[in-house]
Amino acid sequence: MAIKQSNSFSPRVHAGLSLLFCILLAPVSLATPATAPAALLEVKSGLTDPEGVLSGWSLEADVCSWHGITCLPGEVGIVTGLNLSGYGLSGVIPPAISGLVSVESIDLSSNSLTGPIPPELGVLENLRTLLLFSNSLTGTIPPELGLLKNLKVLRIGDNRLHGEIPPQLGDCSELETLGLAYCQLNGTIPAELGNLKQLQKLALDNNTLTGGIPEQLAGCVSLRFLSVSDNMLQGNIPSFLGSFSDLQSLNLANNQFSGEIPVEIGNLSSLTYLNLLGNSLTGAIPAELNRLGQLQVLDLSMNNISGKVSISPAQLKNLKYLVLSGNLLDGAIPEDLCAGDSSSLLENLFLAGNNLEGGIEALLNCDALQSIDVSNNSFTGVIPPGIDRLPGLVNLALHNNSFTGGLPRQIGNLSNLEILSLFHNGLTGGIPSEIGRLQKLKLLFLYENQMSGTIPDELTNCTSLEEVDFFGNHFHGPIPERIGNLRNLAVLQLRQNDLSGPIPASLGECRSLQALALADNRLTGVLPETFGQLTELSVVTLYNNSLEGPLPESLFQLKNLTVINFSHNRFAGSLVPLLGSTSLAVLALTSNSFSGVIPAVVARSRNMVRLQLGGNRLTGAIPAELGNLTRLSMLDLSLNNLSGDIPAELSSCVELTHLKLDGNSLTGTVPAWLGSLRSLGELDLSWNVFTGGIPPELGNCSGLLKLSLSDNHLTGSIPPEIGRLTSLNVLNLNKNSLTGAIPPSLQQCNKLYELRLSENSLEGPIPPELGQLSELQVILDLSRNRLSGEIPASLGSLVKLERLNLSSNRLDGQIPSSLLQLTSLHRLNLSDNLLSGAVPAGLSSFPAASFVGNELCGAPLPPCGPRSPARRLSGTEVVVIVAGIALVSAVVCVALLYTMLRVWSNWRAVSVSNSDGEESVHGGGGHGGGGGKWGDGKYWKVGSPVSWSAEQKHSSGSETASVLHGKSTEAAAGAGKS
Ligand SMILES: *[C@@H]1O[C@H](CO)[C@@H](O)[C@H](O)[C@H]1NC(C)=O
Ligand SMILES: *[C@@H]1O[C@H](CO)[C@@H](O)[C@H](O)[C@H]1NC(C)=O
Numbered sequence: 001m002a003i004k005q006s007n008s009f010s011p012r013v014h015a016g017l018s019l020l021f022c023i024l025l026a027p028v029s030l031a032t033p034a035t036a037p038a039a040l041l042e043v044k045s046g047l048t049d050p051e052g053v054l055s056g057w058s059l060e061a062d063v064c065s066w067h068g069i070t071c072l073p074g075e076v077g078i079v080t081g082l083n084l085s086g087y088g089l090s091g092v093i094p095p096a097i098s099g100l101v102s103v104e105s106i107d108l109s110s111n112s113l114t115g116p117i118p119p120e121l122g123v124l125e126n127l128r129t130l131l132l133f134s135n136s137l138t139g140t141i142p143p144e145l146g147l148l149k150n151l152k153v154l155r156i157g158d159n160r161l162h163g164e165i166p167p168q169l170g171d172c173s174e175l176e177t178l179g180l181a182y183c184q185l186n187g188t189i190p191a192e193l194g195n196l197k198q199l200q201k202l203a204l205d206n207n208t209l210t211g212g213i214p215e216q217l218a219g220c221v222s223l224r225f226l227s228v229s230d231n232m233l234q235g236n237i238p239s240f241l242g243s244f245s246d247l248q249s250l251n252l253a254n255n256q257f258s259g260e261i262p263v264e265i266g267n268l269s270s271l272t273y274l275n276l277l278g279n280s281l282t283g284a285i286p287a288e289l290n291r292l293g294q295l296q297v298l299d300l301s302m303n304n305i306s307g308k309v310s311i312s313p314a315q316l317k318n319l320k321y322l323v324l325s326g327n328l329l330d331g332a333i334p335e336d337l338c339a340g341d342s343s344s345l346l347e348n349l350f351l352a353g354n355n356l357e358g359g360i361e362a363l364l365n366c367d368a369l370q371s372i373d374v375s376n377n378s379f380t381g382v383i384p385p386g387i388d389r390l391p392g393l394v395n396l397a398l399h400n401n402s403f404t405g406g407l408p409r410q411i412g413n414l415s416n417l418e419i420l421s422l423f424h425n426g427l428t429g430g431i432p433s434e435i436g437r438l439q440k441l442k443l444l445f446l447y448e449n450q451m452s453g454t455i456p457d458e459l460t461n462c463t464s465l466e467e468v469d470f471f472g473n474h475f476h477g478p479i480p481e482r483i484g485n486l487r488n489l490a491v492l493q494l495r496q497n498d499l500s501g502p503i504p505a506s507l508g509e510c511r512s513l514q515a516l517a518l519a520d521n522r523l524t525g526v527l528p529e530t531f532g533q534l535t536e537l538s539v540v541t542l543y544n545n546s547l548e549g550p551l552p553e554s555l556f557q558l559k560n561l562t563v564i565n566f567s568h569n570r571f572a573g574s575l576v577p578l579l580g581s582t583s584l585a586v587l588a589l590t591s592n593s594f595s596g597v598i599p600a601v602v603a604r605s606r607n608m609v610r611l612q613l614g615g616n617r618l619t620g621a622i623p624a625e626l627g628n629l630t631r632l633s634m635l636d637l638s639l640n641n642l643s644g645d646i647p648a649e650l651s652s653c654v655e656l657t658h659l660k661l662d663g664n665s666l667t668g669t670v671p672a673w674l675g676s677l678r679s680l681g682e683l684d685l686s687w688n689v690f691t692g693g694i695p696p697e698l699g700n701c702s703g704l705l706k707l708s709l710s711d712n713h714l715t716g717s718i719p720p721e722i723g724r725l726t727s728l729n730v731l732n733l734n735k736n737s738l739t740g741a742i743p744p745s746l747q748q749c750n751k752l753y754e755l756r757l758s759e760n761s762l763e764g765p766i767p768p769e770l771g772q773l774s775e776l777q778v779i780l781d782l783s784r785n786r787l788s789g790e791i792p793a794s795l796g797s798l799v800k801l802e803r804l805n806l807s808s809n810r811l812d813g814q815i816p817s818s819l820l821q822l823t824s825l826h827r828l829n830l831s832d833n834l835l836s837g838a839v840p841a842g843l844s845s846f847p848a849a850s851f852v853g854n855e856l857c858g859a860p861l862p863p864c865g866p867r868s869p870a871r872r873l874s875g876t877e878v879v880v881i882v883a884g885i886a887l888v889s890a891v892v893c894v895a896l897l898y899t900m901l902r903v904w905s906n907w908r909a910v911s912v913s914n915s916d917g918e919e920s921v922h923g924g925g926g927h928g929g930g931g932g933k934w935g936d937g938k939y940w941k942v943g944s945p946v947s948w949s950a951e952q953k954h955s956s957g958s959e960t961a962s963v964l965h966g967k968s969t970e971a972a973a974g975a976g977k978s
């Protein structure tokens with residue numbers, strides 16, 4: 001009755017209260033053994049039973065016939081077993097279960113039970129087996145379980161139990177199996193467990209246990225299976241573990257154990273499984289481990305173990321898995337690793353990520369090998385032609401070493417091969433046609449080698465291929481015509497080779513293709529219509545080829561595209577076929593011949609991060625819908641024929657870091673809201689027809705690195721707020737109609753290395769404060785203005801400056817001698833001013849053209865004197881001057897021609913990034929190669945195709961590594977849950 005009352009409460013809300021009732025009143029129900037059916041019905045009423053397995057439980061039937069109930073044979077109604085494992089039961093374990101006084105075995109494992117383990121279980125003194133594992137039980141482990149003196153098997157792991165392991169469990173003196181793995185237990189391993197003389201299996205994996213392995217555990221003399229992986233245990237591995245003569249399995253993986261592996265481990269003559277992965281163990285591999293004659297799995301990976309590979313499968317006749325990856329091992333693979341008499345059972349050898357060197361010939365004696373991973377070492381030599389002595393080979397990973405020579409044709413005999421990963425070595429030569437015999441090959445990674453020749457047609461016989469990566473070799477010739485045979489291909493990466501010819505139409509048969517990278521080759525022709533069949537395609541990069549023509553309309557069917565990079569080709573026609581997907585994150589079409597307007601549907605891809613349409617023939621206005629692309633980081637519409645205003649809607653693109661609209665016919669004013677784009681690093685509006693003033697709000701773009709407004713019709717003065725752009729590297733306001741004085745606040749832009757204000761109507765003196773721009777290097781160009789006054793002596797502080805152009809102003813006075821400090825100066829132009837006096841002697845190495853059009857004298861101009869020197873010209877002097885003029889004119893002509901070529905080539909540029917070309921397209925000054933100096937600076941590279949594909953490359957590489965690493969850990973994970 002009391003129990004009934006407790007059940008009338010919601011167990012979830014009043015769990016604590018009901019527990020109290022139970023504890024107080026449990027003895028009442030225990031007093032009468034005949035209550036087993038009643039207790040069971042209590043249990044039933046507390047559980048949700050989706051499969052109805054308890055539906056036959058009713059007082060009308062004999063309790064011993066109820067589903068899941070076992071009774072003592074011969075007796076009436078003495079319940080000894082309750083087994084309801086795996087029926088999807090949920091609810092809380094009713095404390096009424098303690099009414100089953102004669103029960104010996106309870107199995108409620110693999111259900112969805114919640115709530116605590118009832119402490120009342122402690123009264124079931126006949127209990128031998130208690131299985132509650134794989135539920136969602138919470139709370140702590142009740143110390144009352146220590147009262148179960150007959151308990152042999154206690155498995156309560158894979159729950160959400162927390163708190164410490166109760167030391168009272170050490171009182172369960174009959175315990176043989178203790179499973180507490182996969183919970184959230186903390187604290188230390190109780191020393192009391194050492195009292196469990198009968199304990200054979202102890203599993204504490206995947207908790208958050210701390211401390212060391214207590215020495216008292218040496219008392220568990222019957223241990224066969226000890227597994228404490230995935231905890232935070234530390235200290236040395238105790239040498240007493242070597243005394244467990246029956247120990248078969250020892251798993252200490254993923255803890256913080258340190259020190260050396262005790263030699264006593266070599267005494268464990270029954271050991272079949274030894275896993276020390278993922279600790280901080282040091283020292284050498286003890287030679288004593290070679291005495292573990294029963295050992296099948298040895299995993300010492302991810303430690304700091306040094307010395308030689310001293311494990312000898314020749315002695316460890318049963319060894320199947322040898323995993324030593326991720327240590328500091330050095331030296332060569334021992335010659336006698338395997339005996340070569342078919343006695344080795346070694347199937348998996350993982351030595352990746354050590355400092356091993358020499359060749360791998362010794363491996364050929366391990367006849368049974370199925371997986372070899374020796375990647376990320378310093379191995380040298382060739383891939384041995386005798387590799388086909390390992391006919392069972394499934395996985396061969398030799399990547400990130402220094403192997404040389406070719407891929408031997410015998411590779412074609414490895415008919416079980418599935419993974420061949422050879423990337424980042426020094427391999428040369430071609431792909432042997434025998435590769436076509438590898439019918440099971442799934443993954444072929446040859447990238448970053450020096451391989452050459454054509455891609456053999458036979459490769460298209462490898463119909464299991466899923467990933468092919470030949471990036472960064474020298475393969476030439478066509479992509480095999482029948483590439484479409486590879487129906488399972490998901491990744492085709494052929495970037496950076498010398499492939500030519502068209503993209504085969506059969507490629508459209510590779511219906512599983514998700515990533516296609518053919519960039520940086522010499523491919524020609526149009527995209528085949530069949531491309532539209534690649535409906536799984538997500539990433540397609542074709543940049544830097546000579547592909548041409550309009551895109552097939554079928555491309556519009558590709559709804560899964562996320563990355564398109566077709567930059568630097570000769571594609572023409574409409575962009576619309578590329579806009580079928582609404583998942584685009586990157587659309588990069590720089591330097592093609594696309595025409596028509598920018599379709600507004602491009603804005604359906606709300607996750608767009610980079611939209612690069614620069615260098616095409618696009619016309620019309622910038623669609624206001626682009627303002628929907630609120631994640632946009634790069635917007636490059638430069639070098640087209642766009643017209644109209646900058647739409648105000650773009651102010652929603654608050655994550656923009658690069659906004660490039662230069663080289664169009666855009667009109668209207670420079671919008672003040674640009675000042676609210678706080679992430680902006682590059683703003684280029686040059687070469688348009690913008691009018692009005694420079695908005696002072698631009699001073700709020702505090703991260704701005706490059707600001708170019710040159711070649712517009714901007715008026716008014718330079719706002720002093722520009723001085724707040726303290727990160728600015730480049731400021732270019734050339735060729736406008738700016739008036740007023742140069743604001744002295746520019747001195748705060750002290751990261752500037754390029755400052756161009758030429759061809760405006762600026763007036764007043766040059767602010768002496770500019771002398772504080774100590775990073776100025778590429779150029780200071782103030783030419784073609786109306787600046788007056790003297791050249792400030794402070795400019796002599798710009799010691800990094802390479803070019804200084806103050807020509808065509810109204811500067812007067814003498815040339816300050818401080819300019820002699822400009823030791824980096826290559827070009828100097830002070831011509832056409834009102835300067836007077838003598839050219840300082842240290843500047844005489846600059847040509848006369850640097851100084852003409854002033855009242856100056858002295859080398860390189862004619863010497864200073866009382867009289868005008870022109871009257872005393874001798875005949876030879878006249879000849880020299882005429883010749884000089886002719887020479888200068890010739891140089892100027894060549895320079896002009898070069899500039900025009902650069903302008904032209906920039907529009908067509910194949911690999912030159914926009915910023916590299918910026919100098920010659922927009923620069924008013926000469927071409928001293930300044931662009932090259934900072935071409936590898938930080939901000940514009942972000943958008944270059946090179947860096948994008950580098951990212952791609954990286955992820956592809958790490959996936960490979962994990963393919964095999966996954967296999968090794970899988971292999972090593974011998975222990976199950978609970
Ligand atoms: C164990 O975790 C509980 C919370 O679940 C915490 O209260 C207790 O202090 C922890 N004990 C140790 C030894 O970390
Ligand atoms: C440990 O268990 C947690 C929860 O079950 C799981 O997320 C985690 O992956 C496990 N760790 C290992 C190494 O198995």
Ligand SMILES: *[C@@H]1O[C@H](CO)[C@@H](O)[C@H](O)[C@H]1NC(C)=O
Nearest residue numbers: 436456457458459460461482
């Ligand atoms: C493999 O490919 C070659 C050339 O593409 C072809 O001639 C040969 O019949 C193919 N072999 C098999 C077994 O399919």
